[in-house]
Amino acid sequence: MELNRDKVIVRTSFIGIAVNVVLVLFKMAVGLVANSIAIILDAVNNLSDVLSSSITIVGTKLASKAPDKKHPYGHGRVEYITSVVISVIVLLAGITSMRESIEKIIHPVKTNYSIYTIIIISVAILAKFILGRYVKGTGKKLNSQSLIASGSDALFDAVLSFTTLVGAVINMIWGLQLEGILGALISVIIIKAGIDMLREGLSSIIGLRTDSEITDNVKDTVASFEQVHGVYDLTLHNYGPTKLIGSVHIEVDDNMTAREIHELTRKISEKIIEEFGIILTVGIYASNTSEEYEKYKTIVKEEIKKHPEVLQMHGLYIEDERKLLSFDIVVDFDHDGEKVKKEIAENLSKKITEYNIYIVLDSDFSDI
Numbered sequence: 001m002e003l004n005r006d007k008v009i010v011r012t013s014f015i016g017i018a019v020n021v022v023l024v025l026f027k028m029a030v031g032l033v034a035n036s037i038a039i040i041l042d043a044v045n046n047l048s049d050v051l052s053s054s055i056t057i058v059g060t061k062l063a064s065k066a067p068d069k070k071h072p073y074g075h076g077r078v079e080y081i082t083s084v085v086i087s088v089i090v091l092l093a094g095i096t097s098m099r100e101s102i103e104k105i106i107h108p109v110k111t112n113y114s115i116y117t118i119i120i121i122s123v124a125i126l127a128k129f130i131l132g133r134y135v136k137g138t139g140k141k142l143n144s145q146s147l148i149a150s151g152s153d154a155l156f157d158a159v160l161s162f163t164t165l166v167g168a169v170i171n172m173i174w175g176l177q178l179e180g181i182l183g184a185l186i187s188v189i190i191i192k193a194g195i196d197m198l199r200e201g202l203s204s205i206i207g208l209r210t211d212s213e214i215t216d217n218v219k220d221t222v223a224s225f226e227q228v229h230g231v232y233d234l235t236l237h238n239y240g241p242t243k244l245i246g247s248v249h250i251e252v253d254d255n256m257t258a259r260e261i262h263e264l265t266r267k268i269s270e271k272i273i274e275e276f277g278i279i280l281t282v283g284i285y286a287s288n289t290s291e292e293y294e295k296y297k298t299i300v301k302e303e304i305k306k307h308p309e310v311l312q313m314h315g316l317y318i319e320d321e322r323k324l325l326s327f328d329i330v331v332d333f334d335h336d337g338e339k340v341k342k343e344i345a346e347n348l349s350k351k352i353t354e355y356n357i358y359i360v361l362d363s364d365f366s367d368i
Helices: 002-034 037-063 078-106 115-142 145-174 179-206 212-223 258-276 293-304 337-351
Strands: 230-238 244-253 279-287 310-319 324-331 356-362
Touching (some): 002 037, 002 145, 145 179, 212 258, 244 258, 258 279, 293 310, 337 356
Antiparallel strands (some): 310 324
16 A cells, blocks of 8 residues: 555656656746746746655655664655755745846846747646646645645646736737736745745644544544443554554453453554554553442542633542542643643542542643
8 A cells, every 4th residue: 555655656746747847848948038037937936846746756765665773663754854845945946036036127128928928828827737736636645745735836836827927918918017026926925835835844744633533533443342431542643644653541440350451452453553554552541330439520520620721531540548539631732731730639639538639631632
């Protein structure tokens, strides 16, 4: 599956390179003949697309390398680094275009458009639009950030080329010189696109929250086992677009044997890797089976309700020997979790005097 994905990404990138090389030759020739800075800048932008596709190919090859002793989780995150490099290229292209456009506004040069120029630009727009739809669609299908960025850039280029076409038509009809202004407009949009792409690539490297559709499906699958009373603390680490490794806690009766827990957790891990391809370690929370457990659980829940910033409470367990009542809470990132935990512990200590209160502060790693 991974091998096929890599082959499709490389093939799609080669198609992008071929189309962009042809567009570069056509646009550069037309731009020089028509003395149009907007068309020449558009050709340069296509040249940067060729470089971007080449980097995507190299990045895909590196990302597909097998895990080794130094990188036991594989090299999948290279794809994110690739997207960052492409973003920088797009950003630099935009800055260069802006400088040239400003110079053209200050020192305008007469252009010489013809009907043939208009036809070639129109064909280039159509070709870029079709290429963009194809590359972006393939990128979404394969969850390839680099391909999605390249496809979006191509679609963007089609729109920008359309503004160039409008400028050419205006020049032919009214003789107005809008090359510098249109070039500046193209540059601004390219720069913005580069910044957005760079932000997305860096966010992926830093670590993004896993898509809620994936986490919800994983939780539902784990919860489908009869012995599981609750699913909590799902944490998934991304080691590339197609590799997720993580852990989860399940709540089970405290009278289950080690053998029964072992069988249950193994079944869960096997099902998750079979259905989602995710390597999942399963931990447990023991749930009291004593009658008085419900009484204390009600008291804790009533206190938690007073704190809307607490997204979830779980793992409540009473240890009679140590006179300890413990549980975990998940607090919204916008609030001071330690302060909330301390306040809840102090309030419960006044209501439950026969036990010491111990609260663990969990993080909101996946949607509750």
